[in-house]
Amino acid sequence: MALSFISPLLPHHDHNRCREKALQTADRICDNRGVRLTPMRRQVLELIWESHKAIKAYDLLERITPKAGTTKPVTVYRALNFLMEQGLIHKVESLNAFIGCSFSDHQHQQLLLTCSNCQEVEERPAEAVMEAIDRELEQASFTIYYKAIEIHGLCTHCAKIDATANHIIE
Amino acid sequence: MALSFISPLLPHHDHNRCREKALQTADRICDNRGVRLTPMRRQVLELIWESHKAIKAYDLLERITPKAGTTKPVTVYRALNFLMEQGLIHKVESLNAFIGCSFSDHQHQQLLLTCSNCQEVEERPAEAVMEAIDRELEQASFTIYYKAIEIHGLCTHCAKIDATANHIIE
DNA sequence: GTTATTATGTTACTATATAACATTACTTTA
DNA sequence: TAAAGTAATGTTATATAGTAACATAATAAC
Ligand SMILES: [Zn+2]
Ligand SMILES: [Zn+2]
Ligand SMILES: [Zn+2]
Ligand SMILES: [Zn+2]
Numbered sequence: 001m002a003l004s005f006i007s008p009l010l011p012h013h014d015h016n017r018c019r020e021k022a023l024q025t026a027d028r029i030c031d032n033r034g035v036r037l038t039p040m041r042r043q044v045l046e047l048i049w050e051s052h053k054a055i056k057a058y059d060l061l062e063r064i065t066p067k068a069g070t071t072k073p074v075t076v077y078r079a080l081n082f083l084m085e086q087g088l089i090h091k092v093e094s095l096n097a098f099i100g101c102s103f104s105d106h107q108h109q110q111l112l113l114t115c116s117n118c119q120e121v122e123e124r125p126a127e128a129v130m131e132a133i134d135r136e137l138e139q140a141s142f143t144i145y146y147k148a149i150e151i152h153g154l155c156t157h158c159a160k161i162d163a164t165a166n167h168i169i170e
Numbered sequence: 171m172a173l174s175f176i177s178p179l180l181p182h183h184d185h186n187r188c189r190e191k192a193l194q195t196a197d198r199i200c201d202n203r204g205v206r207l208t209p210m211r212r213q214v215l216e217l218i219w220e221s222h223k224a225i226k227a228y229d230l231l232e233r234i235t236p237k238a239g240t241t242k243p244v245t246v247y248r249a250l251n252f253l254m255e256q257g258l259i260h261k262v263e264s265l266n267a268f269i270g271c272s273f274s275d276h277q278h279q280q281l282l283l284t285c286s287n288c289q290e291v292e293e294r295p296a297e298a299v300m301e302a303i304d305r306e307l308e309q310a311s312f313t314i315y316y317k318a319i320e321i322h323g324l325c326t327h328c329a330k331i332d333a334t335a336n337h338i339i340e
Numbered sequence: 341g342t343t344a345t346t347a348t349g350t351t352a353c354t355a356t357a358t359a360a361c362a363t364t365a366c367t368t369t370a
Numbered sequence: 371t372a373a374a375g376t377a378a379t380g381t382t383a384t385a386t387a388g389t390a391a392c393a394t395a396a397t398a399a400c
Contacts, residue, residue, distance in 0.1 A: 036366085038378070058355070075379065077357065082378095093264040094318045096356065096387095111303070113312050124310065132302040133281070133321070140294065141326040142283050148264045150318045151303070156311040206397085208347070228386065245348065247388065252347095266356095266387065 009052060009115075009122045011157055019049040022100050026088050029104060035086060040064075044079040045100070048089055053119040054097035092121060093148045099123065111149040117158035179222060179285075179292045181327055189219040195275050196258050205256060210234075214249040215270065218259055223289040224267035262291060263318045269293065281319040287328035 026045055030037040037045070047060050057076050064071045080098060083089040089098050092112055102123045103110070111126040129149065137144055196215055200207040207215070217230050227246050234241045250268060253259040258274050261267070262282055272293045273280070281296040299319065307314055 036378080038365095040379075056355085057357080072379095072381070073357070074359090074381090078379075093320070094316075111306065113307075113310060116315060122310065122312075124306065126302075126306045129299065129302040129306050132296075132299040133319075136281065136294065136296045136299050137283075137321065137323075140283060140292065141329070142292075142321065143324040143329050144321055145286055145324070146264075146322040148318065148320045149303075150263070150320075151307065151312065151314055151316075153307075153315040154313040159311070159313045206346080208396095210348075226386085227388080242348095242350070243388070244350090244390090248348075 009120050009155055009157070015051070018052075019046070019100075022049050022088075022102075022104070025105050026086075029086065029088070033086070035082075040075065041079045041082055044076060045083055045088060048083075048098055049100045052099065052121060054092045054095050054099050054114065054121050056095075056097045060098075090123065092150060094150045094152065109147060111151065113155065114150065114152050115155035115158050116152050117154055117161075120155060122155065179290050179325055179327070185221070189216070189270075192219050192258075192270050192272075192274070196256075199256065199258070199274060203256070205252075210245065211249045211252050214246060215253055215258060218253075218268055219270045222269065222291055224262045224265050224269050224284065224291050226265075226267045230268075260293065262320060264320045264322065279317060279319075281321065283325065284320065284322050285325035285328050286322050287324055287331075290325060292325065 023042070023046060026037055026042070043064060044060055047063050048055055057073065057080060060080075061071060061073060061076050062069070064076070080089065080091075083098075084091060086104075088101055088104050090101055090110065090112065091098055092114060095114065099112070099121045101110075103125065108125050109130045110123045111129055113122040113124065115121075126149070133147070133149075193212070193216060196207055196212070213234060214230055217233050218225055227243065227250060230250075231241060231243060231246050232239070234246070250259065250261075253268075254261060256274075258271055259268050260271055260280065260282065262269060262284060265284065269282070269291045271280075273295065278295050279300045280293045281299055283292040283294065285291075296319070303317070303319075
């Protein structure tokens with residue numbers, strides 16, 4: 001129980017395990033759904049999972065290996081669209097960047113906490129928030145298709161550094 | 171009491187009054203703060219307030235009158251940045267577009283409801299949602315700088331049309 | 341009026357994303 | 371298993387969004 005409640009954003013968490021789990025889950029999900037996690041799509045997902053920082057399409061583009069530099073934007077965007085459709089990644093709308101989904105194995109809604117200092121993004125189900133939004137939408141008689149709940153600020157770790165030293169950039 | 175509770179998004183509301191009120195409020199706010207709502211900035215604000223639809227920077231650009239077509243992107247973005255700093259407009263991050271703020275005369279937090287059919291955006295204070303977010307951020311020990319709460323879907327009006335006829339574009 | 345500050349103009353560029361059509365790789369089924 | 375159909379990727383070109391750096395103009399402060 002203890003370990004599984006450690007936030008993925010703790011600075012020294014076992015990110016290899018984090019990434020491997022996400023990739024295995026992706027393999028399984030795509031297999032179950034009869035959709036193809038092709039080498040290109042998987043590589044984009046792997047690159048996204050190299051950290052919890054949101055990554056931009058053109059940064060992915062530079063890092064795709066089959067003759068790095070020859071892959072074109074549209075290829076990356078197609079892979080990104082596939083991964084979003086399958087719920088394997090999320091777009092951070094306010095950054096034009098992408099993160100791996102931490103809860104891809106079940107239907108969920110998420111709030112994204114983006115640290116302006118370290119750029120890491122924490123995805124949280126925030127159920128109480130989602131319920132409050134549902135109530136608000138009901139009052140407004142609004143039929144929801146898509147939701148982007150994004151918060152920018154300082155994560156715990158960076159806020160502590162900020163309190164100690166005093167050299168936050170942003 | 172009755173009139174003031176009519177949603178600004180009702181199809182036939184008195185939008186002239188809506189716009190004039192917003193512009194007068196902007197004049198007053200800028201005057202009070204000792205900042206300058208220059209002709210360029212005011213024109214951008216006027217163009218934004220022509221409707222409740224979110225409008226894109228390059229669409230504004232096309233509509234700026236001093237020799238329409240000669241104004242450069244940077245001019246519009248500078249005006250937009252000023253208006254955002256003064257809280258007179260909001261950016262809809264998930265659309266790369268802008269709307270006039272409906273509550274610029276007091277400090278507030280907002281949730282944005284964007285209709286995928288008619289493109290109108292309704293700004294709502296949604297205090298219960300904001301409180302739920304505050305609690306979530308406290309739990310996460312996250313220090314907030316900026317918040318984007320954006321919902322896409324169908325407004326009441328368009329949902330009704332959808333129910334009657336059946337030709338929603340999206 | 342001169343100086344400082346703020347706003348806008350100008351040129352050039354960087355960054356983000358898609359359209360349209362050709363080719364390749366997989367899947368289906370005769 | 372060959373042919374046909376479908377899905378994925380490649381290719382070329384373009385559309386859309388946003389900024390850097392420096393010049394000029396307008397306003398404010400002294
Ligand atoms: Zn991790
Ligand atoms: Zn997720
Ligand atoms: Zn109105
Ligand atoms: Zn507002």
